[in-house]
Amino acid sequence: MTLEILTSDALAPLRHGFFTRKGGASSGVFHGLNCGTGSSDQAEIVHINRTRVAEAMDTQLDQLATVHQVHSADVVVIEEPHTGDRPRADAMVTRTPGVILGILTADCQPVLFADPQAGVVGAAHAGWRGALDGVLEATLDAMESIGAKRGNTIAVIGPSISQRAYEVGPEFLDDFLAEDVDNSRFFIGGKDDRMMFDLPAYGLHRLRNAGVRDAEWTRHCTYSDPDRFFSYRRATHAGEADYGRLISTIRL
Incomplete structure (x- = not known):
């Protein structure tokens, strides 16, 4: 099956992609393009999937840079x-041509950045914790440290969990209100004491x-x-033992 790669006109002509699960070699609950080395999928199959991603980005797997994601606001050059x-x-951020920055997600926001004029790109994993703690702003700071200007920078959020599917509890809301009471705009009422959180809208607001x-x-x-x-x-609601990870990539 052919890979399915979502792109944004805003990031063109830079080579980039939000890869869906289509076109991969994994099976079972991982069926498709599972690129998560931290999953319980077969390591050799994940290697095949990541190789396909690198080839789609017109380079080799040894040029794919990823990080051990921990829901932090930490950025590496x-x-x-x-x-x-x-x-x-x-x-991650880079100004090195040919290096692919790759972020793994499975509901959290994958965010690709580019300052085409400066020749600097970035990629961030921004779940609710990372976004609240400032990972998006930290990525922009790191890009500026190697020559970018945020006023010239484009940021695109890829496939993420939407508000209609993101039910949270009152303590979750409290964390956001403690940062800024105006963050209440990103929540609507759910069942009983539950709320529905708009993660992509919050990410766009921060950006x-x-x-x-x-x-x-x-x-x-x-x-x-x-x-x-x-x-x-x-996967959690379905009682599945594990889940696949999507990959989003960008390169100069």
């Missing part, structure tokens, strides 16, 4: 892909407040489209 242990971080030139969401919900996307929350 990549000059060349790591050959040893991956750094613990949730975002626009940070001063990017343009920010958009592809408007794909990971939870609601099982044929195309992996979803941690959907």
Whole structure:
């Protein structure tokens, strides 16, 4: 099956992609393009999937840089892909041509950044915790440290869980209100004491407040489209033992 790669006109002509689960070699609950080395999928199958991604990005697997994601606001500057242990971080930036930045998600926001004028790109994993703690702003800071300007930077949020599928409890809301009472705008009432959280809208708010030139969401919900996307929350609701990870990539 052919890979399905979602792209954004805003990031053109840079080579980039939000890969769906289609076109991969994995089976069972991982059926499709599972790129998560931290999953319980067969390592050799994940290797095949990641190789297909690198080829789709017109390079080799050894040029794919990923990090050990920990829901932090930490960012690393990549000059060349790591050959040893991956750094613990949730975002990367580079100005090195040919290096692919790859972020793994399964409901959290994958965010691709580019300042085409400066020749700097970035990629961030922004779940609710990372976004609240400032991973998007930290990515922009790191891009500026290697020559980018946020006023020239484009940011695109890829497939993420949407508000209609993201039920949270009152303590979750409290964390956001403690940061800014105006964050209440990203919540609507759910059943009983539950709330529904709009993660992509919150991500766009943080990006626009940070001063990017343009920010958009592809408007794909990971939870609601099982044929195309992996979803941690959907797998949990279904009682599945594990779940696949989507990959989103960008390169100069």
